[in-house]
Amino acid sequence: MTDLPDHVRRNRAFWDDRATEYAAPAEENWARDTPTWGIWGVPESDLKILPADVTGRDVIELGCGTAYVSAWLARRGARVVGIDNSEAQIATARRLQRQHHLDFPLLHGNAEAVPYADASFDFAISEYGACLWADPQRWVPEAARLLRPGGQLVFLTNSFLLTLCTPVEDGVAAGDRLLRPAFGISRVEWPGEAGVEFHLSHGDWIRLLRTSGFELEDLIEVRPSVDALTRYPFVTLEWARQWPCEEVWKARKSR
Ligand SMILES: C[S@@+](CC[C@H](N)C(=O)[O-])C[C@H]1O[C@@H](n2cnc3c(N)ncnc32)[C@H](O)[C@@H]1O
Numbered sequence: 095m096t097d098l099p100d101h102v103r104r105n106r107a108f109w110d111d112r113a114t115e116y117a118a119p120a121e122e123n124w125a126r127d128t129p130t131w132g133i134w135g136v137p138e139s140d141l142k143i144l145p146a147d148v149t150g151r152d153v154i155e156l157g158c159g160t161a162y163v164s165a166w167l168a169r170r171g172a173r174v175v176g177i178d179n180s181e182a183q184i185a186t187a188r189r190l191q192r193q194h195h196l197d198f199p200l201l202h203g204n205a206e207a208v209p210y211a212d213a214s215f216d217f218a219i220s221e222y223g224a225c226l227w228a229d230p231q232r233w234v235p236e237a238a239r240l241l242r243p244g245g246q247l248v249f250l251t252n253s254f255l256l257t258l259c260t261p262v263e264d265g266v267a268a269g270d271r272l273l274r275p276a277f278g279i280s281r282v283e284w285p286g287e288a289g290v291e292f293h294l295s296h297g298d299w300i301r302l303l304r305t306s307g308f309e310l311e312d313l314i315e316v317r318p319s320v321d322a323l324t325r326y327p328f329v330t331l332e333w334a335r336q337w338p339c340e341e342v343w344k345a346r347k348s349r
Contacts, residue, residue: 123162123165177201216245238306
């Protein structure tokens with residue numbers, strides 16, 4: 095624990111504290127056979143986040159939390175491993191594994207340093223996991239190391255635009271003004287009891303992916319449907335229908 099980088103240690107405590115409030119949504123997501131993504135529950139049929147066929151594929155979820163994404167992949171025939179920094183989130187995941195009679199390895203650890211050999215996986219995914227809470231300069235090269243040549247990395251996180259428009263006051267939704275400079279953003283600590291987040295500009299993501307050995311395949315700007323709902327207070331549907339509040343990055347490890 096003392097060897098952990100400061101942001102990993104702080105985010106461990108933060109997520110151990112928040113795990114209880116994530117249990118109920120986890121139960122809903124585990125019970126769902128068809129994936130829906132992000133804070134608006136956009137259907138997989140719209141976003142096509144998962145590869146068409148994952149049968150027999152080695153998959154890792156980086157920052158799996160309650161591991162419902164891993165569960166969806168396991169049900170589709172993948173050999174899945176989930177890693178998460180929070181023991182409490184993993185405890186929820188283990189309970190739901192038992193309830194749903196699904197068994198796959200769940201590791202308590204830091205997605206910036208995963209105890210698996212090079213080229214162990216065909217697909218790596220993160221939905222608001224390592225891609226938001228781990229240092230991109232560490233977890234992206236680590237994802238590249240873990241993937242086989244031709245393997246795919248997909249992650250979904252807050253859009254950069256939303257980060258620029260988010261007020262510092264807790265629970266206040268983003269408005270239509272830029273509230274901070276775009277240059278120089280990486281580590282972001284909101285005031286109060288928040289954890290440590292990481293937000294990169296598009297140029298910084300592209301350069302980091304490329305220098306880590308990825309070819310960029312797509313950047314999907316997520317638009318919720320007109321009747322979408324969210325339990326999160328930091329963005330309204332009116333905002334999210336006009337500007338992307340979430341983005342999905344797809345990259346492939348060079349052959
Ligand atoms: C919003 S959850 C996302 C996971 C999942 N989609 C969910 O909603 O349960 C964020 C997760 O990222 C995990 N996390 C944060 N930093 C991490 C790190 N360095 N390595 C692995 N997991 C990390 C947290 O412990 C937390 O469970």
